[in-house]
Amino acid sequence: MMKILQVLTGIMNHRASDLLSDQSVCTLINTCFQVVQQSASRGDLLQRNARYTMHELIQAVFKRLPEIEAKDREGDSESDMEDGDEGGGLESGYGIRCAIDIFHFLCSLLNVVSIVEADGSTTHTADEDVQIFALVLINSAVELSGDEIGKHPKLLRMIQDDLFHHLIYYGTWSSSFVLSMICSTVLNAFHFLRRSEILHVKN
Incomplete structure (x- = not known):
């Protein structure tokens, strides 16, 4: 498995990695996980x-976000996310679509549960180890992307809606x-x- 990790790192650190497609990068992330x-x-x-x-x-994916220039205006429907491919073709390399899919995956890790068996009963609790790992990755993605996230409405909405929903929910009863x-x-x-108007504190 160490060799697999070395191959994954070598691919993403290679100067030609910018030519990878969105699907290829998502496959690398999934394999690593x-x-x-x-x-x-x-x-x-x-x-x-x-x-x-x-x-x-x-880090390799999200540090490239400031370099991505959206070729087409992002739509509001889910079909746009599936059919549109902003900067994600083989000619231009992976782009915002890849970043959106990966960020959605990181948010989903906050919902991972562990099964605990005690006294003949089974309970499902949040896997805090996975949650902490996911939060570290999310923090890194936000820091590297900076205010460039504000230029991509879908990614910004994902932070406002999906991410903050999970943070508020788990923040009320986590360790x-x-x-x-x-x-x-x-x-x-x-x-x-x-600087993004859509992200603000609500009373």
Whole structure:
């Protein structure tokens, strides 16, 4: 698995990686996350390397966001997200569509649950380890993208609606450590997106 991680890193760090399609980059991210999941039972060293690689891949994608110039105006419907391909073709390389799909995936990790069996009963609780990992990646994506996120309405709406919905929900009953990470994410979002009119504090 270490060799798989090395290959994934090598692909994204190569100077020709900008020519990868949106689907190819999403496949790389998904493959890396599968290694992260499988590494949980194979030792701390592999798990640390897998998570570090995942972080590195996320950084490679979102640090490119300021360079992306949307060729077409983003629509408001979900079909636009499926049919439109802003900067995501083979000629121009991956772009905003890839970033949107990956950010949506990171938000979905906040809902991962763990199964706990006790006294003959089974309960489902939020997997705080995965939540913390997801929040670290989300924080990194927001920091690297900066106020460029405000130029992409769909990505901005995802932060306002999906991300903040999860943060508010889990912030009311999570552990103090997860709550501190949630607060850090909120502060980062407002710091880097304060110029975006759509992102504001509601009473």
